[in-house]
Amino acid sequence: MTQPILNYIANFDANNEHKLSFVYLGAERTSTHMVSIRENKPNSKPIYEKTVINYDKEHILDGKTLKNGYSYLAKLRVKLGDGWSEWSPEIKFMCLETPVIEFDTIDKKNFIYTNDVQFDAVYRQAQSEAVVSYQYTLYDQQHVVVKGYPTRTPNPLSPNIFTERISDLIKGKLYYVAVKVITKHGLVHVHEQQFTPQYIVPSISGILQPKLNEKDAQITIEAFLKQMLGTPVKPFIPNRPTDSDDHYTYWQNDYVVIPKDNPLMFTKLGMAKASDFVVKLWCMDVSNGVMLDWSPELGKGTHIRFIKHDNYITCEKQFGKIKSRTRSNIVEGLGLKPFYLYIYVHEYRIEMRIVEGLHSDDDEGAN
Structure with missing residues (x-):
């Protein structure tokens, strides 16, 4: 009489349905089999026995038939014309909850x-x-x-x-x-x-493009911001009835003058989680002191301040009692001369580079 063989049983989650399979190569055709499962302990009694009629040589264990965290032994036999075959060798397995x-x-x-x-x-x-x-x-x-x-x-x-x-x-x-x-x-x-x-890589060049409307005695300001996600950007002028009025003066009808007591601010720049971005600023007549102040909201959150010195720029960021500071390259005789400021972020480290020069549309050095 040929003995059936229960195939290897991989450990599985007892909360889920699981399929057992077996092999039987006897001369007699059989459509009935029985599976018996007991806990892996000496002389333990079966906690599951079930007879199934099919030709698929498979046995389905319903979910929660067994318990997770226990080791079991399973065996199988098939029904022949003159009775049951011998039991297959017991197969050991464990039930463990899905990680x-x-x-x-x-x-x-x-x-x-x-x-x-x-x-x-x-x-x-x-x-x-x-x-x-x-x-x-x-x-x-x-x-x-x-x-x-x-x-x-x-x-x-x-x-x-x-x-x-x-x-x-x-x-x-x-x-x-x-x-x-x-x-x-x-x-x-x-x-x-x-x-x-989806890291954001903005590049700001020229910052502002003022257009003079002599008929209405108004100035229209356009900001050019190139970045991955197209986050909305608009200028916000604090201490004004609305943020749509233009209260800035202009030099040679081409450049905006931003005084310290009336800074130009942008909202929703989308830089909070940026990495490896480059900001390119062209500046002129910048006095020593805070020249840029970035924060999540006006007057709130952690600020990143860029401070102009005689020959270089420092960046300061304070969180609680910890203050980090980085410094740009040194440019002798910088003073109030025109210059480009490139601001890089690598992970959470800010780097700066000053390049002297007049304003142009050339983005060389931004990458």
Whole structure:
């Protein structure tokens, strides 16, 4: 009499339906089989026995038939014309709850804000099942593999955080990132999430283009801002009844004069999460002191101030009691001369470069 063989049973989540399969090569045709499952303990009794009639050589375990966190032994026999066959050898397996993995690098809108990012996948599992290895894979929008990363072992100091650095991401392109984990008891789980690199790269050149309307004795100001997302931008003039009036003076009908007591302010520039952007400013007759003040809202939030000195510019940012300061290159005899100021941001580090020169439409040096 040929004995049936129950196929290998991978560890699975007992809350979900699971399919068992078997092989029977006996001479007699059979359509009935029985599965018996007991807890993996000496002399334990069956907690599940069920007879099924079909020709598929499969047995479906309904969800919540077993319990997570336990080890089991399963066996199977088939019904023949003169009775039941012998039991198959017992197969050992465990029931473990499906892990939960979250990418804390990706925000709620499935955006990241840089083209070079360290992904952190945070792992949780109800039975504290340890992970022995993990592997990242990056896919494009068609689910074609862009890059497969090496299989790695979790850091013993942070065994539930799986890290991989992914670079050269293209702005505005849809990607999928997946991390595959294998646990101590052989549980294999893959978590996948889509994301889009949507870091903003604005470039401001010329800042303002005033147009003189002699008939109405008015000046129209146009601001030129090139950036990835087209965030709305408009000038805001504080201490005025409305923000649409023009109360600035002009030099040679071409350049706007911005006094310290009436600064020009822009709202919704969309730079809060920018990375690697370049701002190009042409300035002239800039006195020493605060020349630019960036903040999320007027008078609120963390300010980034750019301070003009005799020969250089410093950038200051204060958070609580901690103040960071960076300095531009030194330009001897800068004084009130015209100059370009290039402002770069690499991750969260601000860099500046001063280039002397008269205003032109040439963007050379902005990249």
